[in-house]
Amino acid sequence: MIGSKRKSSDIIIEICAFALAVIVVFPVIYCIFAAFKTHSEFMSPALLPESFGNLNNFRNALSQAPLMRYMLNSFIVSFAGSLVRLVFSVLAAYVFAYFDFRGKNVVFFLLLGTMMMPGDILLSTNYSTVSHLGLLNTYTGICIVSFVSASQVFMLRQKFMTVPRSYIDSAKLDGCSDIGIVTKILIPISRSTLITLFTQSFLTLWNSYLWPLIITASKPEYRTIMVGITKLNSWEDSNYELVLAGVTISLIPSLILFVIMHNSFKKAQ
Amino acid sequence: MKKRQKKTIILFLAPIFIFAVLFSYYPFARIIINSFSKVNATGFITGFDGLSNYTYVFSRSDFGRAVSNTLLLTLLNVPVTMILALLFALLTEKKSTLGSISEFLFTLPMAISMSAAALIFKSMFSPDLGIINKVFGINTRWFQDPKTSLITVVFLTVWMGIGFNYLLFLYSLRNIPKGVVEAARLDGSRGLGLIMKIKIPLISQTILYTVITNLILAMTCSAPMIIITQGGPSRSTTTLLYMMYSSGLGSSDYGLAAVVSIVCFVLTMLLTVIIFFATRKKVFYR
Numbered sequence: 001m002i003g004s005k006r007k008s009s010d011i012i013i014e015i016c017a018f019a020l021a022v023i024v025v026f027p028v029i030y031c032i033f034a035a036f037k038t039h040s041e042f043m044s045p046a047l048l049p050e051s052f053g054n055l056n057n058f059r060n061a062l063s064q065a066p067l068m069r070y071m072l073n074s075f076i077v078s079f080a081g082s083l084v085r086l087v088f089s090v091l092a093a094y095v096f097a098y099f100d101f102r103g104k105n106v107v108f109f110l111l112l113g114t115m116m117m118p119g120d121i122l123l124s125t126n127y128s129t130v131s132h133l134g135l136l137n138t139y140t141g142i143c144i145v146s147f148v149s150a151s152q153v154f155m156l157r158q159k160f161m162t163v164p165r166s167y168i169d170s171a172k173l174d175g176c177s178d179i180g181i182v183t184k185i186l187i188p189i190s191r192s193t194l195i196t197l198f199t200q201s202f203l204t205l206w207n208s209y210l211w212p213l214i215i216t217a218s219k220p221e222y223r224t225i226m227v228g229i230t231k232l233n234s235w236e237d238s239n240y241e242l243v244l245a246g247v248t249i250s251l252i253p254s255l256i257l258f259v260i261m262h263n264s265f266k267k268a269q
Numbered sequence: 270m271k272k273r274q275k276k277t278i279i280l281f282l283a284p285i286f287i288f289a290v291l292f293s294y295y296p297f298a299r300i301i302i303n304s305f306s307k308v309n310a311t312g313f314i315t316g317f318d319g320l321s322n323y324t325y326v327f328s329r330s331d332f333g334r335a336v337s338n339t340l341l342l343t344l345l346n347v348p349v350t351m352i353l354a355l356l357f358a359l360l361t362e363k364k365s366t367l368g369s370i371s372e373f374l375f376t377l378p379m380a381i382s383m384s385a386a387a388l389i390f391k392s393m394f395s396p397d398l399g400i401i402n403k404v405f406g407i408n409t410r411w412f413q414d415p416k417t418s419l420i421t422v423v424f425l426t427v428w429m430g431i432g433f434n435y436l437l438f439l440y441s442l443r444n445i446p447k448g449v450v451e452a453a454r455l456d457g458s459r460g461l462g463l464i465m466k467i468k469i470p471l472i473s474q475t476i477l478y479t480v481i482t483n484l485i486l487a488m489t490c491s492a493p494m495i496i497i498t499q500g501g502p503s504r505s506t507t508t509l510l511y512m513m514y515s516s517g518l519g520s521s522d523y524g525l526a527a528v529v530s531i532v533c534f535v536l537t538m539l540l541t542v543i544i545f546f547a548t549r550k551k552v553f554y555r
């Protein structure tokens with residue numbers, strides 16, 4: 001009796017949650033549907049486009065701005081940035097996990113201290129640093145500020161500490177170098193953590209806006225996709241279906257990465 | 270052997286520390302120095318300037334507005350994001366098939382970039398073409414009316430924050446030991462009482478963490494204003510970092526940019542400290 005009552009209340013809760021979830025993702029659904037609409041369809045309140053065969057908005061968006069070039073820029077910057085960040089983190093995490101030295105705690109807190117300073121507050125001085133280094137409008141300039149991630153070092157250190165000390169010690173006795181230990185033992189063992197961290201930081205860099213905006217202000221061909229789509233907006237203000245087609249294009253990689261991340265979280269759970 | 274170890278430590282730590290100094294510690298020290306200096310349009314310091322950058326910024330008419338808008342945005346954004354995320358997490362706490370779809374959908378906003386979301390919200394809340402006005406049969410001017418513009422920005426920032434907050438709340442709720450909840454049930458705790466007296470105190474550490482991260486994000490919010498409102502209409506959405514971007518970077522006024530950044534940093538720190546002290550007896554550390 002009580003069991004069946006509990007069940008029906010559970011079902012009501014599940015349905016409520018699902019309805020709320022649909023409202024939460026509504027903006028994304030709206031964006032994708034609108035990208036297939038003609039201008040007159042967009043003016044009508046119907047949610048669904050008449051057909052998903054209308055690709056004119058995508059064609060127009062791609063011809064109005066070099067979105068594919070922007071995607072390539074984003075890809076290069078996100079890939080390089082995430083890779084360098086991960087390499088730096090692995091090296092630092094190895095030292096923090098397996099070495100004891102004087103001032104280790106101070107050094108570790110100095111690294112964690114970078115998390116206390118929100119990047120956006122440092123924007124003006126980082127901008128002048130990058131411009132004095134001659135890196136404005138370059139790929140390096142866009143990703144150079146994101147090489148340090150204290151939280152990544154922290155998580156990798158935790159992961160490395162789960163590797164039995166005896167593996168490391170016996171490898172050392174066999175004459176294995178530190179680089180060898182990292183590449184032959186630690187990286188293979190923590191492969192799934194590394195992939196998760198890489199995907200996460202790729203998505204963050206892919207989605208970043210403010211820094212790429214100011215760094216590429218004078219050379220549009222170095223814009224990233226997230227900066228590029230906002231420029232579709234200023235040209236034709238009322239042509240939202242074109243803007244949303246551009247947004248939909250930019251969302252494809254984000255959504256793919258998100259699904260990968262979601263699955264890896266699920267597995268980790 | 271010892272020497273080799275020392276070499277490894279230095280070699281492995283050098284890359285991350287060089288960049289941490291170059292792009293975190295140095296720029297932080299530099300905004301403090303810049304705020305007391307004459308800085309030319311290319312970012313070079315040309316002389317000591319005392320407090321004149323500060324007096325200049327504090328006397329500007331848009332500064333007070335930027336402070337109050339930033340605080341208001343934070344004050345609205347943080348609690349609303351957290352209450353919604355917590356509600357969604359409580360509703361999907363129990364695992365089920367439909368629940369796992371809902372879970373996926375609730376976290377999905379995490380994948381969307383601020384600029385993409387800003388463009389979507391701009392079109393949804395467009396007064397003449399947007400779906401919101403059409404569906405509800407109203408003609409509110411949302412982003413274009415100084416009375417509603419900041420609230421509409423909050424809709425956007427709340428939406429952006431929900432996914433991450435939800436995920437953290439969901440995991441911490443599911444990590445509550447089963448026995449604790451069972452024991453409370455046996456003692457007669459049900460429904461809202463169980464949530465408020467048992468579950469929320471048990472995840473208070475996560476709640477504190479999300480308050481702080483949401484606070485920092487809200488205090489440093491600028492992208493929606495750059496993309497949608499340009500700080501308007503009539504400065505109703507000018508926040509501190511938007512001011513730093515438009516009046517500082519936009520006109521190469523590094524002195525102003527430094528002062529505004531410092532004000533934003535100090536306010537954020539101050540709020541963080543206040544929250545830590547106000548909650549130190551209420552947060553339960555497991």
